[in-house]
Amino acid sequence: MAEVNNPRKFDKEGLGNVLLVAVSVCLVCSIVVSSAAVMLKPQQQINQELDRKQNILRAAGMLSADSIFDSEGRGVDEIFKRFDVRAVNLETGEYTDSVDVESYDQTKASRVSATSRDLTTSEDIATLGRREHVALVYMLTTEKGALDKLVLPVRGYGLWGTLFGYLAIEGDLQTVAGLAFYTHKETPGLGGEVDNPNWKALWPGVSLFDESGSPAVRLVKTRSPGGSAAAAHEVDALSGATMTSRGVENLVRFWTSELGYGPFLSKLQAGA
Ligand SMILES: Cc1cc2nc3c(=O)[nH]c(=O)nc-3n(C[C@H](O)[C@H](O)[C@H](O)COP(=O)(O)O)c2cc1C
Incomplete structure (x- = not known):
């Protein structure tokens, strides 16, 4: 039978x-x-938030790279609770209540003209462009109330982009407790060796300031003789990554200078 052609x-x-x-x-x-x-x-x-806390604890040497528990089995949140998080006005070095430490985004603040200042070419050794007015600092105190460790957010340009990390300082405000980057664009095997645990292990004990109080850290290809004044400030440069090494040296120097946490460190040193 012929098929009926149904238009519907x-x-x-x-x-x-x-x-x-x-x-x-x-x-x-x-x-x-x-x-x-x-x-x-x-x-x-x-x-x-958990990642941020882990990075801070790792910079301070309180958590190993491959674990989320310390040697006593405490988790990240529990260890981090011992830190006092404060906001600091970088211009004056004073504590400030002008931002909420729970929600303050320091990197975002550094991009906005109302919450940051322009850096001149000679000031801007870490190639930041702008520096925020307010920074967060993470302080660990002993049971007797003395400063044990201070962890400071730092950043600066390497070869391919900005390295973001934390610089941990001992309670003497002179000796590095650790330096760790949590994000960067450096080449794996070259500048990316900033993440190498062997290289990071060179940082604890490095002296930040010279006798005049100026930032003195240097990344060098050849170390000064052991025991010399210069040797105390030196860390091996990364081989095949001169630009990244220079970037790391510059960012540590910038953030420990008067344009970075210098005024705050002076206030702490003076016991304020
Ligand atoms: C593909 C590629 C990736 C590179 N990545 C980096 C890097 O991450 N950091 C750096 O400082 N230099 C980097 N360089 C630059 C070279 O390693 C450069 O030759 C080096 O700065 C020479 O430094 P040296 O004096 O330490 O050997 C890279 C070069 C190439 C070709």
Whole structure:
């Protein structure tokens, strides 16, 4: 029997139908992706916060690189609770309540003209462009209330981009307790060796300031004779990564200078 040609038959390959299916698939996918992004945001924030705490503890030598527990089995949150987090006005070196330490984003503040200052070419040895007015500092005190360790956020340009990390200083405010970067764009095997535990192990004990109180850290290819005044400030440069090494030297010097945490360190030194 001849097939009856029904003009109302559903044409699944027609243009309207193809478009309808494509739009529906896009809509469903976008709803799934947006819902996942919204639902996962709180967890992402928790993870970012945990990561920040881990980086601070690792810089201070209180957590090993491959563990999230210290030698006594304490977790990151528990160890971090011992730190006092304060906001500091970098211009005056005084503590400030002008920002909420829980939510303050120092990197963001450094990009906004109202919350940062421009650096001149001669000032800007770490190639930052701008320096925020307020920084967070992480302080660990002994049971008797003396300063045990101070951890400072630092950053500066290497070869391919800005290295972000933490410089931990001993309670004498002179000796490095550790330096660790949590993000950078340096080449693995060259500048990326800033993450090498063997290189990071060279930092504890390095002396930050010379007798006049000026930043004195140097990354060198050849060390000065052991026991000399210069040797106390030296760390081996990374081989094949002169530019990254210079960047690290410059950023440590910048943040320990008067334009960085210098005024705050002087206030602490004076017992204020
Ligand atoms: C693909 C590539 C990646 C590089 N990555 C880095 C780097 O991350 N950091 C750095 O300082 N130099 C880097 N360099 C630069 C070279 O290693 C350069 O030759 C080096 O600065 C010479 O330094 P040296 O005097 O330490 O041997 C890179 C070069 C190339 C070709």
